[in-house]
Each structure stands twice: as structure tokens, then as C-alpha cells.
Amino acid sequence: xxxxxxxxxxxxxxxxxxxxxxxxxxxxxxxxxxxxxxxxxxxxxxxxxxxxxxxxxxxxxxxxxxxxxxxxxxxxxxxxxxxxxxxxxxxxxxxxxxxxxxxxxxxxxxxxxxxxx
Amino acid sequence: xxxxxxxxxxxxxxxxxxxxxxxxxxxxxxxxxxxxxxxxxxxxxxxxxxxxxxxxxxxxxxxxxxxxxxxxxxxxxxxxxxxxxxxxxxxxxxxxxxxxxxxxxxxx
Numbered sequence: 001x002x003x004x005x006x007x008x009x010x011x012x013x014x015x016x017x018x019x020x021x022x023x024x025x026x027x028x029x030x031x032x033x034x035x036x037x038x039x040x041x042x043x044x045x046x047x048x049x050x051x052x053x054x055x056x057x058x059x060x061x062x063x064x065x066x067x068x069x070x071x072x073x074x075x076x077x078x079x080x081x082x083x084x085x086x087x088x089x090x091x092x093x094x095x096x097x098x099x100x101x102x103x104x105x106x107x108x109x110x111x112x113x114x115x116x117x
Numbered sequence: 118x119x120x121x122x123x124x125x126x127x128x129x130x131x132x133x134x135x136x137x138x139x140x141x142x143x144x145x146x147x148x149x150x151x152x153x154x155x156x157x158x159x160x161x162x163x164x165x166x167x168x169x170x171x172x173x174x175x176x177x178x179x180x181x182x183x184x185x186x187x188x189x190x191x192x193x194x195x196x197x198x199x200x201x202x203x204x205x206x207x208x209x210x211x212x213x214x215x216x217x218x219x220x221x222x223x224x225x
Contacts, residue, residue, distance in 0.1 A: 035214065045152070045160065045203050047214035059212045095159060103150030103205060105171060107159040 002026040002106050004096045009111030012086055020111050022079040022096030027106075029077035030054070035104065036070060036081045038092035048094070049081065064090075086115045119143050119208050121217035128223045135191040137220045139204030142185055149187040150205045151180065153198075154219075160203065164189055191222070199224040 008020040022034075036048040049060045049070040058070050069082040079096050093110040121141040129135040139149060149167050152160035162171050167187055168180040177192045191198050204217040 037214075037216075044201075044219040045154075045205075045216040047216060050212075050214070061213065099162075101165055102148055102207075103162055103165045104152070104160075105162045105165070107161075109159060 004098075004106060004108035006094065006096050006108045006111035009094065009113045011114045011116060013117050014087060014115055016086055017082065017084045018086060018113060019080055019082045020094050020113065021081075022108055024077045024079070024096075024098075030074035032098045032100070034070075034072060034079045035097045036079075037095045037097050037104070037107075038090075039095070039110075040089070040092040043092075046092070051079070083113070086113075088115050091115045119213075119215055121204055121206060121215050123202075123204060123217035123220045125218070126221045126223065128225055129191075129194045130225045131196060132193055135194050135198070135222055137189045137191075137202050137204075137222065138186055139188070139217045140186045141206065141215065141217075143206055143209050143215070144182065144185045144187055146209055147206045147211065149180075149182065151189045152203045152205065154201045154203065155199075163202075194222075194224055196224050198222060 003025045006022045012018045033052050035050045051058045051070045055072050067085045071080045091114050093112050095110045096108040097104040099105045123139050151164035153163045154160040163174050163178050164180040167182040179190045181188050202220045
């Protein structure tokens with residue numbers, strides 16, 4: 001079945017870096033644009049970034065542009081989010097998501113990132 | 118920047134109808150998608166492209182659109198429908214994704 005599995009979350013100090021990963025299975029990963037969406041504890045959903053199917057085009061939310069980098073390795077069916085200069089407000093569950101018709105019909109289980117000293 | 122606005126909460130008795138609105142300038146030009154999220158779980162899409170119900174979503178869920186406002190309607194609400202609901206669309210360029218702030222549906 002179609003599945004996304006995130007990993008790499010944890011506790012990191014403010015100003016430091018962390019990379020979270022997502023592995024897709026059960027579908028042709030290289031055909032789809034892939035997104036990261038995050039959710040701070042007790043808060044709503046926030047879109048973070050998107051990469052096109054081949055990694056040639058990327059867009060970021062205003063809140064992370066210049067600090068986060070989205071990338072992918074289609075040979076490994078993997079999506080990455082490198083997060084630099086982390087702030088307390090970046091603490092959230094990070095979801096890897098995609099969809100076929102403009103929305104997000106496939107979500108991973110999420111990986112928790114906590115930025116704290 | 119663009120924004121999607123939802124009511125923070127909606128309360129409804131079992132068997133009644135819940136209507137959740139989402140408003141935003143881009144909604145007259147871009148499709149809207151709706152997600153249901155229960156505590157501790159990832160969101161699930163319950164409506165796509167304004168009014169199309171994905172496979173496996175009960176018929177009591179329906180969607181409509183009028184100008185810059187879209188509505189998710191749950192007819193004959195059941196206890197299991199108690200959850201947070203989020204609308205989602207894109208900016209007018211279709212590049213940046215927008216989420217509404219979410220609506221907590223409480224079944225009385």
C-alpha cells in the first residue's frame with residue numbers, strides 16, 4: 001500500500017541544525033511533487049515547502065525561507081528537509097505529504113522536532 | 118499575503134447538520150480541499166476540489182463553493198465526526214499552499 005514514513009526528529013538546541021527524512025513506498029515516488037507540512041503542539045497545520053517531481057523547482061513558506069532546504073533522492077524514494085538556524089517556534093510534528101489531484105491524500109505519521117535549550 | 122479564515126468551533130447535536138465555512142480571496146480561483154484530524158492522528162482528506170468526495174468518505178460529507186467562500190457540510194452528524202477540520206487551497210500562482218486555522222467540531 002501507499003506509505004510515507006518520516007524519521008530524524010528529536011530535540012535540538014536553538015540555532016542548531018537538523019535534517020528530517022521521509023521514505024515513500026507503494027507508489028512511483030519520482031512522479032510526484034512532495035511537500036512538508038508541520039503542526040506545532042496544539043496548533044493548526046502549516047505548509048512548509050514543496051519540491052517538484054524531479055527536484056528542479058522548490059518553494060518555501062515565508063517563515064522558513066532562507067533557513068530550510070527541501071531536497072529529494074528519487075533513486076532512494078526519499079524526501080529530506082534540512083533545517084538550519086532552528087528556533088523555538090519551529091517545534092512541531094513534521095509531516096511528509098503528497099497528492100495526485102492538488103490536495104494531500106497521503107500523509108506520513110509525522111516526526112516530532114523540539115527546539116529547546 | 119493570502120489567508121484562509123475558518124470559525125474556531127462548531128457545535129452540533131447528533132443527527133443534525135454541521136456547516137464549516139472557509140473564506141479567502143483566492144478561493145474564487147483555486148480549488149479547496151478539506152481535512153479531518155482526530156487527536157494523535159495525521160489528517161485525512163474528506164473533500165477535494167471543492168465538492169468531490171474521495172473514495173471511502175461517507176456520503177454525509179459534502180462540499181460547496183460560492184465566490185470566495187467554501188463550505189464543508191456534514192449531514193446527520195455522528196459522534197465519530199468529532200474532530201478538527203482544516204480547509205486548504207493555494208495562492209493565485211498555485212505555488213504556495215494555504216491552510217485555514219482549523220475548526221473544532223464538537224458533537225454534543
